[in-house]
Structure formats: structure tokens, C-alpha cells
Amino acid sequence: xxxxxxxxxxxxxxxxxxxxxxxxxxxxxxxxxxxxxxxxxxxxxxxxxxxxxxxxxxxxxxxxxxxxxxxxxxxxxxxxxxxxxxxxxxxxxxxxxxxxxxxxxxxxxxxxxxxxxxxxxxxxxxxxxxxxxxxxxxxxxxxxxxxxxxxxxxxxxxxxxxxxxxxxxxxxxxxxxxxxxxxxxxxxxxxxxxxxxxxxxxxxxxxxxxxxxxxxxxxxxxxxxxxxxxxxxxxxxxxxxxxxxxxxxxxxxxxxxxxxxxxxxxxxxxxxxxxxxxxxxxxxxxxxxxxxxxxxxxxxxxxxxxxxxxxxxxxxxxxxxxxxxxxxxxxxxxxxxxxxxxxxxxxxxxxxxxxxxxxxxxxxxxxxxxxxxxxxxxxxxxxxxxxxxxxxxxxxxxxxxxxxxxxxxxxxxxxxxxxxxxxxxxxxxxxxxxxxxxxxxxxxxxxxxxxxxxxxxxxxxxxxxxxxxxxxxxxxxxxxxxxxxxxxxxxxxxxxxxxxxxxxxxxxxxxxxxxxxxxxxxxxxxxxxxxxxxxxxxxxxxxxxxxxxxxxxxxxxxxxxxxxxxxxxxxxxxxxxxxxxxxxx
Numbered sequence: 323x324x325x326x327x328x329x330x331x332x333x334x335x336x337x338x339x340x341x342x343x344x345x346x347x348x349x350x351x352x353x354x355x356x357x358x359x360x361x362x363x364x365x366x367x368x369x370x371x372x373x374x375x376x377x378x379x380x381x382x383x384x385x386x387x388x389x390x391x392x393x394x395x396x397x398x399x400x401x402x403x404x405x406x407x408x409x410x411x412x413x414x415x416x417x418x419x420x421x422x423x424x425x426x427x428x429x430x431x432x433x434x435x436x437x438x439x440x441x442x443x444x445x446x447x448x449x450x451x452x453x454x455x456x457x458x459x460x461x462x463x464x465x466x467x468x469x470x471x472x473x474x475x476x477x478x479x480x481x482x483x484x485x486x487x488x489x490x491x492x493x494x495x496x497x498x499x500x501x502x503x504x505x506x507x508x509x510x511x512x513x514x515x516x517x518x519x520x521x522x523x524x525x526x527x528x529x530x531x532x533x534x535x536x537x538x539x540x541x542x543x544x545x546x547x548x549x550x551x552x553x554x555x556x557x558x559x560x561x562x563x564x565x566x567x568x569x570x571x572x573x574x575x576x577x578x579x580x581x582x583x584x585x586x587x588x589x590x591x592x593x594x595x596x597x598x599x600x601x602x603x604x605x606x607x608x609x610x611x612x613x614x615x616x617x618x619x620x621x622x623x624x625x626x627x628x629x630x631x632x633x634x635x636x637x638x639x640x641x642x643x644x645x646x647x648x649x650x651x652x653x654x655x656x657x658x659x660x661x662x663x664x665x666x667x668x669x670x671x672x673x674x675x676x677x678x679x680x681x682x683x684x685x686x687x688x689x690x691x692x693x694x695x696x697x698x699x700x701x702x703x704x705x706x707x708x709x710x711x712x713x714x715x716x717x718x719x720x721x722x723x724x725x726x727x728x729x730x731x732x733x734x735x736x737x738x739x740x741x742x743x744x745x746x747x748x749x750x751x752x753x754x755x756x757x758x759x760x761x762x763x764x765x766x767x768x769x770x771x772x773x774x775x776x777x778x779x780x781x782x783x784x785x786x787x788x789x790x791x792x793x794x795x796x797x798x799x800x801x802x803x804x805x806x807x808x809x810x811x812x813x814x815x816x817x818x819x820x821x822x823x824x825x826x827x828x829x830x831x832x833x834x835x836x837x838x839x840x841x842x843x844x845x846x847x848x849x850x851x852x853x854x855x856x857x858x859x860x861x862x863x864x865x866x867x868x869x870x871x872x873x874x875x876x877x878x879x880x881x882x883x884x885x886x887x888x889x890x891x892x893x894x895x896x897x898x899x900x901x902x903x904x905x906x907x
Contacts, residue, residue, distance in 0.1 A: 335524065335525070335528060336528060338418075339418060339528065339532070340352050341394055342414055342417045342418055343414060344394050344395055344398050345394045345397055345398050345401075345417075346398055346401055346410040346411075346413050346414050346417075347398040347399065347401045347402035347405075347410050348398070348410070348411075348414065349395055349398050349399075351536065351540065354539050354540050406439070406443075407440075408437070408439045408440040408442070408443040409443055411440065411443065411444075412426065412443040412444060412446060412447060415444075415447060416447065419487070419521075420451065420487030420488065420515075420518065420521065420522070421487075421521060421522050421525035421526070421529075421559070422525070423447050423487050424487055424488070424522075424555070424558075424559055424562075425529070425551075425552075425555045425559075426444045426447045427444070427447050428554065428555050428558050428559070428668075429444065429551045429554070429555065430444035430445050430447070438740065451485055451486065451487055452485070453482045453485045453490060454482075454485075454490050454513075454515060454516070456480040458516055459490060459492065459513050461516075462513050462514070462516050462598065462599070463511070463513055463599050466596045466597070466598045466599045467594060467596060467599060474496075474594050475494045475495060475496055475509075475511075475594070476494075476495040476496065476497050476506055477494060477495045478492060478494040478495075478511070479492050479493040479494060480492070483510060487515075487518075488514060488515065488518055488559075488562060488563065489512045489513055489514045489515060489518075489565075490512075490513050490515065491510050491511070491512050491513075492510070492511050492513070493508065493509070493510055493511075493604065494508075494509050494510070494511050494601075495507070495508060495509070496509045496591060496594065496601065498591065507603070507604075508603075508604035508606070509591060509601050509602060509603060509604050510588075510601075510602050510603075510604050511594075511599065511600070511601050511602075512565065512599070512600040512601075512602070513598070513599055514563070514565065514597075514598035514599070518563070519563050519598075522559055522563060526552075526555075526556055526559070529552045529555070529556075530549075530552055530556075532548075533548035533549045533551070533552040534549060536548050537549055554755055558668060561667065561668075562667045562668065563597075564597050565595065565596065565597055565598060565599065565600035565667075566595070566596070566597055566600075567667065568600060568665075568666055568667040569590040569592060569595055569600060571666040571667070571669050572587050572588055572589075572590050572602065572666050573590055574640060575587040575634075575640070575642070575663070575666060576589070578633075578634070578638045578640065579630075579633075582633070583658075583660065584626050584629070584630065584659075584660065584661060585626075585630045585660070585661045585662070585663065586605070586653070586660055586661070586662045586663075587662070587663055587664075587666065588602040588603040588604075588605060588662070588664055589602065589603040590602055590603075591603075602664075605651045605653060605662040605664060606653065607651040607652050607653035607654075607660075607662055608651070608652050608653075609647060609648070609650075609651070609652070610623070610647045610650050610652060610770055610773070610774065611647065611773065613652035613659075614774060616656075617656045618652060618656045618659055619656065619659070620774035620775050621774065621775035621777075621778065622659065623652060623659055623661070623774055624770065624771035624772075624774040624775045624778050624783075625771075625778075625783050626659065626661055627645075627650065627661055627767050627770060627771065628767055628768075628771060628780065628783055628784055629783075629787060630661055630663070631645065631763050631764060631767045632784060632787045632788070632791075633787075634763075635670070635672060635677075635680075635760050635763065635764075636672075636677055636680065636681050636684075636787075636788070636791050637791060639671060639672040639673065639674065639677050640669060640670075640671055640672075641669065641670050641671075641672075641759075641760065641763055642663050642666055642668075642669060642763065643668045643669050643670040643759040643762065643763060644665070644668045644762075644763075644766070645663060645763055645766050645767060645770075646766055646770075647770055647773075648665075649663060649664050649665045650662070650663060650770065651663075651664060670756045670759035670760060670763070671756055672756055672757075672760065676702065676754065676756065676757065678795065679698055679701045679702045680698075680702060680757060680760060681788055681791050681792060681795075682694070682697075682698040682701070683695060683698035683699060683702065684784065684788045685785075685788045685789065685792055686698055687722070687725075687726060687738070687781065688781055688784070688785040688788060688789070690726040692718070692719040692720075692722040692723050692726055693715060693719055695718060695719070695722040695726075695742065696714065696715045696718030696719050696722065697715070699718060699742055699743075699746050699751070699753075700714065700718075700746070700751060702753065702754065702757055703746050703751035703752055703753045703754070704751070704752045704754070705749075705750060705751050705752075706750045706751070706752050707750040709749050709750060709751065710749070713749070714746075714749045714751075717745050717748070717749070718742060718745055718746070721741050721742055721745045722738070722742065724741070725737070725738040725741075734768075735764055735765065735768050735780050735781065739761045739764070739765070740761075743758070743761070768780050850899075853895070853899075854895075854899075857891065857892070857895040860888075860891055861888050861891060861892055864884045864885070864887055864888035864891070865884075865885065865888050867881075867884055868881040868882070868883075868884035868885040868888065869881075869885075871884070
């Protein structure tokens with residue numbers, strides 16, 4: 323739960339966030355959400371719930387407004403005239419540092435709910451952070467692994483190989499014994515920045531409170547689900563802060579591709595790894611763009627990279643969620659290229675059911691079956707309201723035909739997935755995050771493939787893989803396994819049924835059996851009826867009393883006032899009743 327006390331403790335960070343938002347022209351959001359940017363006092367409804375379930379005034383609602391200089395307000399208003407909203411939002415995340423940069427990178431996968439222009443801007447976010455001094459790195463490693471650096475590695479390069487918001491990477495040489503043979507191996511050591519876990523935890527807490535405040539105070543933002551985006555970010559970055567999760571991911575990938583020499587994942591040296599230090603095999607290769615200049619066949623690498631992603635996602639259901647060019651290393655020889663994938667902290671998972679539906683979607687697209695695409699996307703999603711299937715299928719088919727009417731090599735998979743998902747969201751069909759991660763992975767690989775081979779036919783290359791997956795799904799061995807599982811479930815059901823039927827009959831005999839139905843509109847109808855009865859009683863009392871007084875000729879002014887009040891009450895009740903709307907059936 324969100325701790326109000328700790329949020330109050332971090333008011334300095336709250337002021338900083340408010341100032342940066344105002345500086346980049348988001349002063350209206352700061353004011354409307356109630357956590358700064360104006361001179362008004364906290365609203366009574368600006369409350370959060372603490373760990374004990376009690377409601378308190380949000381610390382976002384006070385203590386920040388007076389700290390924002392007028393110069394920042396003017397700067398923000400000027401920036402609004404010059405720069406687009408999406409670019410300004412990227413600048414906000416960039417200015418707020420590591421946690422917010424990571425937030426932007428992660429939510430850039432949500433093309434289902436965020437505008438394309440904003441997604442494009444968020445993809446520009448880079449972890450441009452200064453390196454940590456080597457003395458701090460050395461202390462962090464020795465503290466985490468409880469041993470002097472000299473006893474852990476044969477040599478350790480003090481210059482960082484790469485820097486990022488969460489960690490810093492160095493090259494080193496490690497003495498390793500394998501099959502009784504001891505040799506020196508080249509490794510990379512990823513070291514978590516000292517204090518970053520506490521910083522991220524603090525920012526996460528504030529982000530949860532801010533998301534709730536924004537959704538409550540600015541209803542139009544709910545379409546973008548700020549709370550849902552922060553929750554997704556929370557899960558992702560919490561895993562990324564534990565390097566042992568990445569170690570387990572790398573080992574699982576290596577196991578999945580043990581029989582596939584086309585791809586490799588770095589070996590993990592767990593005896594020199596921990597939650598904050600990760601030692602991995604060093605891949606001696608080249609980046610994707612340099613591979614072609616070194617004599618590698620670009621179209622071949624593009625097709626094999628696509629095959630690797632398809633196997634991960636649709637065969638194994640466990641895939642690298644961020645295969646951007648920096649995480650792809652080309653190794654081997656031009657005759658036998660090997661694709662190495664690194665930085666496997668962010669992964670996605672597809673359940674067998676979701677995997678099957680996603681394959682159905684891709685196969686339908688490959689076969690240019692627009693209605694098949696619509697039906698598969700409906701099965702992938704989760705309807706949040708009653709869906710008019712005729713309208714939905716017509717809309718999805720129209721969107722699909724926009725792409726499927728072209729030759730396969732001209733179809734942009736990324737654009738098709740984005741338009742289909744946005745069409746589904748229009749009808750209240752919520753698309754799972756893991757499907758969006760698959761879409762992002764496919765889009766990224768498509769982008770890499772187009773760089774290597776401008777004539778790459780993505781669907782033409784991927785189609786045979788999907789057809790083969792579909793064939794294996796309906797192979798005699800798979801069907802036999804499904805049949806055995808179904809027979810087992812049926813057998814257990816048959817065994818349990820007599821006992822369950824006996825319990826129902828016993829309840830019926832003893833008079834304990836009761837049927838209960840719930841009408842979701844009943845509370846509203848009851849409330850409406852109660853208001854009418856209450857208003858009717860007041861009107862009856864006022865009209866009866868006023869009429870009696872007038873008929874007897876006493877207190878005529880008071881009697882007339884009572885009748886006027888009765889008319890006002892009736893009018894107010896009628897207006898409010900119409901404003902609340904009729905009872906939905």
C-alpha cells in the first residue's frame with residue numbers, strides 16, 4: 323500500500339516534479355490534480371488511502387504551489403506555443419531522471435492506449451547518465467559479493483563499457499573451471515548504481531499517488547489509464563532491479579535454444595553474481611549495422627532474427643521484450659552467422675491459450691482472412707462492455723483489408739497491429755499487456771530487418787513459421803495429449819459429480835437450498851424510489867398544511883410560503899431527477 327507518511331517525507335521530490343511539469347507547460351495538470359501550481363488550499367476530495375485503509379488529505383495537495391517561481395510558469399507557457407505536447411512530455415521524463423526515463427521506455431510499448439505521436443517521442447528516451455566513479459563500483463561489488471575485487475576477477479577494466487539509469491557495465495576477466503579445465507574467460511559485469519533501488523522505490527510511491535490523483539481530478543485522462551501504466555512500470559522495474567531475475571531469464575533462454583545454433587544467450591556465472599551484481603559471458607561480435615559492412619548477408623540475418631523472435635514468442639511463450647539493435651550482437655562467420663541477444667531483464671510471457679490466439683491472428687493475416695483477423699483479436703482481448711459483434715467485425719475487417727489488400731512484402735506489421743488494437747479498444751476490448759509486448763518485439767525486429775534488407779517481406783518470411791506452428795498444434799501427438807488431459811478432467815468430474823449432487827439434494831431435503839439473483843440496477847432503482855417517496859412525503863406535508871391554513875383564513879402569508887416552498891421542492895426534485903438520467907434497463 324502507499325505510505326502517506328513517506329510521501330510527506332519526500333515533499334522535496336514532489337516540489338521538483340511539480341516544478342518540472344510547470345516548466346514544460348503542464349501547469350494546468352498540476353493545478354487540477356491538486357498537487358501544486360496554484361494558490362488554492364487542498365480540496366476535501368483530494369484524499370488518498372493509507373496502509374490502514376483510512377482516508378487522509380494527499381500530500382500532493384499541499385506544500386508545493388508556493389515553491390514554483392513565476393519564471394517557470396512563463397517558461398512553460400512559452401514552451402507550449404513552440405513544442406508539441408508529446409515532445410514536452412518526453413522532456414519532463416528526461417529531466418526527472420532514471421526512474422521516469424525507465425517509465426517512458428516501458429510505457430512506449432503501450433501503442434494500444436497511447437497516441438502514435440507520443441509513442442514515437444518516448445522511443446527517443448535514452449539512458450544518458452554520467453558514469454559512476456570506479457571507487458564506488460568497486461565498493462558496490464565487494465559489498466554485494468563479500469570479497470575483495472582482486473579475489474573475484476583476474477582483471478577488471480575500470481572504464482565502463484556502457485552506462486544506464488539502473489546499472490553500469492564493465493569488462494573483466496574471470497577464472498572459470500569447466501569439465502576439470504581451468505581457463506580465463508572474458509565477461510561483462512553489470513553493477514547496480516548505489517542507492518538506485520531506494521530512489522526508484524521513492525519515485526514509485528509518488529507515481530502511484532500522482533496517478534490516482536490525476537485519474538480522480540482529470541477524468542479525461544482515464545482513457546490512458548495512468549494507474550494501469552504505473553502498475554505495469556512497477557512490475558517491470560521491480561524485476562529489473564533484481565539481477566538474479568535476469569540471470570534466470572538468460573538460463574531459460576539458453577535452455578530453450580539449446581538445439582538451435584542460430585541464436586545464443588550469454589552464460590551466467592552465478593558464483594560472482596547477486597541481486598545487484600551480474601556477471602555474464604562477453605559476446606565478441608558486432609552490432610547489426612556493422613555486420614553488413616563486415617561481409618555478413620543482411621537479408622539472411624534479418625530472416626533469422628525474425629525466426630528467433632517467432633520461436634521465443636509463439637513456440638516457447640517466453641520472449642525477449644526489448645530486442646532493439648543495441649541488444650542484438652551478430653557473431654560467428656558470414657557463412658554461419660549467430661545472433662546473440664543480451665540484456666534479457668525485460669521479458670514477456672504468453673500463456674498457451676493466448677499463444678494459440680495470437681498464432682491464429684498471424685495466420686489469418688498471412689492468408690488475408692480479414693474476418694479471421696477480427697475474430698482472433700476478439701479472443702485475444704477482454705471485452706469490458708457488451709460488444710456489437712457485427713459492427714466490431716465490420717470495423718476490424720475494414721482495418722485489416724487496408725493492409726491485407728496489398729502484396730505481402732508491402733504490409734507493415736507494426737502499423738497493422740497498431741491500427742487493429744486501437745480499433746479493438748474503440749469497442750471496449752482490452753488487449754493484454756503481454757500481447758502488446760509481443761507486438762513491440764515484432765515491430766522492433768521488423769525495423770531491424772528493414773535496415774538490413776529494405777525489400778524484406780516480413781509476412782512472407784514469417785508465414786511458413788506460423789503455418790508450421792499451426793501444423794504442430796494439430797499433430798497426432800499434440801491432439802493425443804489434449805485428448806488424454808480431457809479424459810482425465812472428465813474422469814475427475816465424473817468421480818466428483820455424485821457427491822456434489824448428493825450435497826445439493828441434502829440441502830433441498832433440509833430446506834437449506836436457496837436461489838439468489840442479483841440485479842445490478844437494483845441499488846440505483848431503490849435509491850431513486852427512496853428519493854421520490856421522501857420528496858413526496860415532504861410535498862404532501864407542505865401542501866396539506868398550507869391548504870388547511872388557507873381554508874381557515876389564518877396565517878395566510880405563512881400558508882402561501884409553504885405552498886411556494888412545495889413548488890420549489892417539486893421543481894428541484896424534477897430537475898435533479900432528469901439530470902441523474904432515467905433508470906437503465
